[in-house]
Amino acid sequence: MRSERDLLRWLQRHVTPARPDIRLGIGDDAAVLIPPPNRQLVVMSDALVEDIHFRRRYVPAEAMGHKALAVNLSDCAAMGATPRFCLLSLAVPPDARALAEGIVAGLLALADRTQVALVGGDTTASPQGLFIDVTLIGDVATDGVVTRAGAHPGDHIFVSGWLGAAAAALQALERQLPPPDATAQMRFLFPEPRLKLGQRLAERQLATAMIDLSDGLSLDLARLCEASGVGAILEAEALPIAPAAFAIAGEPNGARHLALDGGEDYELLFTVSPEQLPAVFEVREQLAEEGIPLTGIGRITETTTVMLRHHGALRPLQAGGYDHFTRFEKDGNGATDSSA
Numbered sequence: 001m002r003s004e005r006d007l008l009r010w011l012q013r014h015v016t017p018a019r020p021d022i023r024l025g026i027g028d029d030a031a032v033l034i035p036p037p038n039r040q041l042v043v044m045s046d047a048l049v050e051d052i053h054f055r056r057r058y059v060p061a062e063a064m065g066h067k068a069l070a071v072n073l074s075d076c077a078a079m080g081a082t083p084r085f086c087l088l089s090l091a092v093p094p095d096a097r098a099l100a101e102g103i104v105a106g107l108l109a110l111a112d113r114t115q116v117a118l119v120g121g122d123t124t125a126s127p128q129g130l131f132i133d134v135t136l137i138g139d140v141a142t143d144g145v146v147t148r149a150g151a152h153p154g155d156h157i158f159v160s161g162w163l164g165a166a167a168a169a170l171q172a173l174e175r176q177l178p179p180p181d182a183t184a185q186m187r188f189l190f191p192e193p194r195l196k197l198g199q200r201l202a203e204r205q206l207a208t209a210m211i212d213l214s215d216g217l218s219l220d221l222a223r224l225c226e227a228s229g230v231g232a233i234l235e236a237e238a239l240p241i242a243p244a245a246f247a248i249a250g251e252p253n254g255a256r257h258l259a260l261d262g263g264e265d266y267e268l269l270f271t272v273s274p275e276q277l278p279a280v281f282e283v284r285e286q287l288a289e290e291g292i293p294l295t296g297i298g299r300i301t302e303t304t305t306v307m308l309r310h311h312g313a314l315r316p317l318q319a320g321g322y323d324h325f326t327r328f329e330k331d332g333n334g335a336t337d338s339s340a
């Protein structure tokens with residue numbers, strides 16, 4: 001497509017058909033949406049920037065679009081919310097115009113599957129580098145929202161899925177090695193946000209606090225603990241480390257480092273009071289049927305430090321995940337690392 005008008009026409013042909021909660025979709029000055037009665041709106045946005053979050057040479061256009069929505073859906077899941085609408089802003093450099101359609105198609109495929117309607121956005125030229133920004137609007141029951149701030153000493157810490165898979169796949173791509181395995185490759189290129197798990201936990205009020213793992217377990221757990229005013233002890237031997245992390249690292253310490261600090265897992269990390277453990281075990285059984293493990297990896301403590309127990313010895317766990325601004329300062333160039 002050559003112009004913004006072409007893209008708009010293409011979008012109008014491809015977006016979700018009429019829905020009762022959309023009075024006005026793409027094409028006017030703004031979308032007009034009807035909020036569900038007795039629900040709170042949950043709104044979030046996240047941008048993907050070329051050479052900061054992805055590289056064009058190994059991320060297909062469809063994966064860029066998928067991921068731009070998926071990272072927002074993952075935040076939505078971490079609030080226990082149900083996603084409804086999204087907006088897409090796309091800044092495209094001249095040499096990437098051919099990718100625009102694929103990016104939108106990748107976003108729409110995931111939007112369809114998760115019943116999210118694309119209701120607006122913007123396209124513009126970019127002097128260099130692709131920029132994909134998605135705003136997502138969801139809703140949650142008035143008493144159903146789960147924040148990062150509710151963890152109490154004694155709570156159990158759970159994580160979904162396998163950790164370090166996406167980081168392992170990214171390393172393979174960066175080092176131009178064959179992908180460690182197909183699952184890890186998919187986890188990196190087409191992450192599947194844990195929406196159902198987030199909603200289940202929220203509906204039954206099983207999680208005292210929750211966060212999605214975007215920047216690495218060590219950093220995201222530190223964020224949850226800071227928001228809750230607590231600390232934690234993580235059990236190194238309990239971590240569900242992805243087979244791909246072992247394959248790429250070649251030894252257990254390196255694999256554990258990928259699982260703790262690698263980032264881009266897009267799994268859910270949440271805390272559960274001891275009284276709610278049996279109910280969470282039920283959820284774990286349901287999830288196991290879908291092939292997704294749910295693993296207890298530690299406990300919340302009263303002190304505000306995060307510790308790692310390994311072979312019986314406790315040591316402070318450095319929050320080694322990805323922080324965009326500190327990484328930018330260290331490198332003097334954010335474009336030298338594409339993990340996020």
Ligand SMILES: [Mg+2]
Nearest residue numbers: 075078212214
């Ligand atoms: Mg998040």
